[in-house]
Amino acid sequence: MIPSAMASSTETALESLHHIKSTEPPEWLVPKQELSQAVRAASKLLFSSLKPYCPKSPFDQLLTEGFDVEQIWQQIDLQSQPLLSSLRREVKKFEKHPEEISKLKDGGVGGGEKKKKVLEQIETDNVVNDDEDDDDMDMDEDEDDEEEEDEEGEEEEKERGTEEESENEGEEKGGIEDKFLKIKELQEYLEEDEAREFGLKKKKTKAESKKEEEDTEEEGDDDDEEDENEGSEDDDDEAEEEEDELGLFDGNDEEDEDDLENARYEDFFSRKKNKSSKEKAKSRDMLEEDSGSDDEQDVDKRKDGPSKHEKELDKLRSKIEEMEKANLDPKVWTMRGEVTAAQRQKNSALEVDLDFEHNVRPAPVITEEVTASLEDLIKTRISEGLFDDVQKARTSSSKAPREIKELDESKSKKGLAEVYEEEFVQKTDPASALLTFSDELKKEASMLFKKLCLKLDALSHFHFTPKPVVEDMSIQTNVPALAMEEIAPMAVSDAAMLAPEEVFSGKGDIKEEAELTKAERKRRRANKKRKFKAEAAKRMGKKA
């Protein structure tokens, strides 16, 4: 890269930065091309200036041409995140060992002033970082802050960075530790955290040590300027806040819960009644208030109040007393077995939710909807004609319906000879048989009806239908169908009723005479002989 070009670009970037700074906030609401260009140039400059401090970032330069906002932001984010975390670590380190800051600085006062500025800026930085917005404004603000920080404290950072690096190079142990993770720091942090958690409850050894720590801290702080003290305390708190927010929310919650418990126990059941703290303890959302209350409680309970263990024991004892008392008292009537009305209070069953089996289906609640639905159903049924009438189950008649012979109770007009003659004729020649009595009646009736129908048709229809053709000769025989066509078998044998296996009652392989082997033949004969002998013996026995 040509340094002149670089210098000119930096100048232009700086110009653009100034320009950005000078623009009024409302102007940012409307997207403007020149503003965005200026912003891009400025961010490019910042990125490249910060590049030496984050060796892990993959980009040498912020790529802005052809990339949209989201992508640019991602690039910046990639660079800034590790940077921020390292900065925070540095800040914490300096919190604990503020003397190192003074070491960094050349002069005392100037250094102090600068340090103050730096600390303030760190505060603001942290506060700003707490808000996580994705607007251009915020990004720019961040960049502004960073830029300011860079401009004013670039040197410091450089120094710190180098110091850090040197320290890290010196202290690398194994593969676990690297620039970001230091076990020593971790241990210190853990101890501090534990102390904070249990700081409210008096653990003698730890409390003492913590006291000492705090005393030393306080002393340490007292040594410095008051502002610094406050600032450091604030920093402490805010760092705590930060850390709580960032990754130790659980710890904070625990702490809060413990606080609440303690508050409940102490405020409700013990002599101490800190109503203000109780109220504050109830609101868990306001962390700052909590931290404030923490501070207060820290101050109060460090001195008196039972330890956690004692409090637990008291709780248990009270519980036990309750339970013993309950056991000694007579049971509530609901807990007793079978209770009649005399054994319980009046109307006490009304208060209890009793559960018993209903063997009867509950009567349907007749509402308007129910009746409406029923009526609709009835209407549809009527319109369709679906009445669910019981239909007679027709017994399957195996035989054709026999013609019921009516007993003629009048003297027969035919002579006996004629009767037998007819019978004979019917037997021999069914076709030529004369009609029976009922058939004649039927025929007469049908003839009459046809005549009537003809007359009615002539009266009613426009199209006249002529007389229907009356068959002169119609073979109507009232003969048992069997005589006409004998389909049914004359005889039915039972042989077909039985299944073959039922007919045959033998077992095993049945072989014909020809199929038997010699041995089998011999066996058969032997069996026969044996049977015969047995029978003979029986007979002899009977005879005798």
Place this chain on the structure above:
Amino acid sequence: MSAEAPTSMETQTVASETKLESNTLPPKPKFEPLKAHEMSDGRIQFRKVSVPPHRYSPLKKYWMDIYTPIYEQMNIDIRMNLKARKVELKTRSDTPDVSNLQKCADFVQAFMLGFDVPDAIALLRLDELYVESFEIKDVKTLRGEHLSRAIGRLSGKGGKTKFAIENATKTRIVIADTKIHILGSFANIKIARDSLCSLILGSPAGKVYSKLRQVTARLAERF
């Protein structure tokens, strides 16, 4: 002549046999069926049927109806012996069958029992018809009013029960005081007799009817 024929034939055949010692047999003799006349060795057969007094005037009334079929179709001589009050039947020479005489006699007898001529004619035409007679006291000993009631039961109102049985069983029934005559085929007589007996024994007519119906239906479908 007939007596002579066989002897001559025998001698002839013997002679022929003695004559010829060859295998050829003599021709078979041909005998024509015997006539009724010849059956009884040329003698004429008679039948005499006595006429009860209550049938005298009906006989006079229906004489021609009786005479005509007998004389013309059965070829049997018939005459009324007024003095002896008997109907006499005699075979003629041209009577085809001896049984005709018997049939005619049965026919006249049936008429005398009380059957009508058209019913009795069936006897002439069909072989298997019989007349069975029995008395009420054979079935059950009834006296006085019971007897009258039994007779009443048998006949029914206006004779309807009797007619019902007659029509159902294809028989003809004659109830003459305590005697009952049934004319018909063997099986039908049996059915009629059973129903009449049940009536005599006291069962109501309805029951008899139902039984009759069943039986006749069964009879009718039995082919």
